[in-house]
Amino acid sequence: MEGLVPVQRLPLRVASPSLYRYSNVSVSIRRSLSGFAMDKRIRFTAPSSEFSIRAQQSDLKESLVVSSSSVEDKGNALRIKEWEVEMYQDELAVSQGIRIRRKPPSKAPLGYSGPFELRLHSNDADSPRNILEEITWYKDVEVSRMKELNPLDELKKAVENAPPTRDFVGALRMAQERTGLPGLIAEVKKASPSRGVLKENFDPVEIAQAYEKGGAACLSVLTDQKYFQGGFENLEAIRNAGVECPLLCKEFVVDPWQIYYARTKGADAVLLIAAVLTDLEITYLLKICKKLGLAALVEVHDEREMGRVLGIEGIELVGINNRSLETFKVDISNTKNLLEGEHGRQIREKDMIVVGESGLFTPDDIAYVQAAGVRAVLVGESIVKQSDPEKGIAGLFGRNISHT
Numbered sequence: 001m002e003g004l005v006p007v008q009r010l011p012l013r014v015a016s017p018s019l020y021r022y023s024n025v026s027v028s029i030r031r032s033l034s035g036f037a038m039d040k041r042i043r044f045t046a047p048s049s050e051f052s053i054r055a056q057q058s059d060l061k062e063s064l065v066v067s068s069s070s071v072e073d074k075g076n077a078l079r080i081k082e083w084e085v086e087m088y089q090d091e092l093a094v095s096q097g098i099r100i101r102r103k104p105p106s107k108a109p110l111g112y113s114g115p116f117e118l119r120l121h122s123n124d125a126d127s128p129r130n131i132l133e134e135i136t137w138y139k140d141v142e143v144s145r146m147k148e149l150n151p152l153d154e155l156k157k158a159v160e161n162a163p164p165t166r167d168f169v170g171a172l173r174m175a176q177e178r179t180g181l182p183g184l185i186a187e188v189k190k191a192s193p194s195r196g197v198l199k200e201n202f203d204p205v206e207i208a209q210a211y212e213k214g215g216a217a218c219l220s221v222l223t224d225q226k227y228f229q230g231g232f233e234n235l236e237a238i239r240n241a242g243v244e245c246p247l248l249c250k251e252f253v254v255d256p257w258q259i260y261y262a263r264t265k266g267a268d269a270v271l272l273i274a275a276v277l278t279d280l281e282i283t284y285l286l287k288i289c290k291k292l293g294l295a296a297l298v299e300v301h302d303e304r305e306m307g308r309v310l311g312i313e314g315i316e317l318v319g320i321n322n323r324s325l326e327t328f329k330v331d332i333s334n335t336k337n338l339l340e341g342e343h344g345r346q347i348r349e350k351d352m353i354v355v356g357e358s359g360l361f362t363p364d365d366i367a368y369v370q371a372a373g374v375r376a377v378l379v380g381e382s383i384v385k386q387s388d389p390e391k392g393i394a395g396l397f398g399r400n401i402s403h404t
């Protein structure tokens, strides 16, 4: 039998208050659980709202078949917990001003209440609001696929035998002492969604070697394939080619698995983007980095994110992105603005290293962000585009900063 049974009105108890934000909740019967319809003990009581409940009749039949073996099994309890955590994360994200949604609305976590699955229908269509959101959604899918090929247990074993990491933060401090200029993190970047292809005939190892010769303290390697035409194989190849600069894995991290993976591919540091991650996630991911010997560059792009990050213990490196990943707008006065006042004071007090990121092209730009308080810079476009990236570095700083 197909079709819907008549819509029933039942008071519905929801496990998380965030559900009340949604006006339209539809409910379908869970097959594996018993008791619907037959069991009047399952009550749905919402403090103030009533929701329409629609049940597929075919589902209903199945649920009645299994209904004799009543129970809340352990697996179910776990799924409910997982859901609660995910909903809690969503609420946290909203309360922390994070606009990036981690999944398309239709893939939002299913809710459970008694034997019902809840699918929340927000009025937003399933399209990302900006490029950062689009990338984030894609990462979710990509990571689940990659996890199947490289299960976490295997990565953990590989990490045990991996060579030690190099000191990313130490290299930046040393470079600054050596040159009196901000330490350079030179980025191996073929393309970006905002600028298109930056370099045809892109040879990541050759570029990395040129950067090292030119005096870069560290390198940043884009590993995202779809939007930046990068790859983990670039990270691995650069590491295996004998480059000594510590390497930042430039990735959109949404899952701890990615950090383990980066470590097995030769990363010494990873990027964590505050516009995507909640404080709780950053705290947790930082712990994993620490355990694996990786440095973490925590990236912010506005006052609010800076405030959040200053409230998290154990952050040594803060990146200020002059490019909004939501709008692509680049403005290097962003670095200056975020380092003024109370935030700047706290950063100096904690002896954090601030990295000025994006849109830096000239010695004047470098002098400007240095005067604002940065002790390192992350530069891609202006140096990768040069036919000789080694010379590009000298051009960027207005003088030769190589060791020789």
Ligand SMILES: O=P(O)(O)OC[C@@H](O)[C@@H](O)c1c[nH]c2ccccc12
Pocket (backbone or CB within 6 Å): 187, 189, 250, 299, 321, 357, 358, 359, 360, 378, 379, 380, 381, 382
């Ligand atoms: O090429 P630019 O403008 O010099 O920017 C480098 C770097 O800051 C930029 O690539 C970047 C900063 N944060 C990111 C996060 C994801 C991807 C890329 C980035």
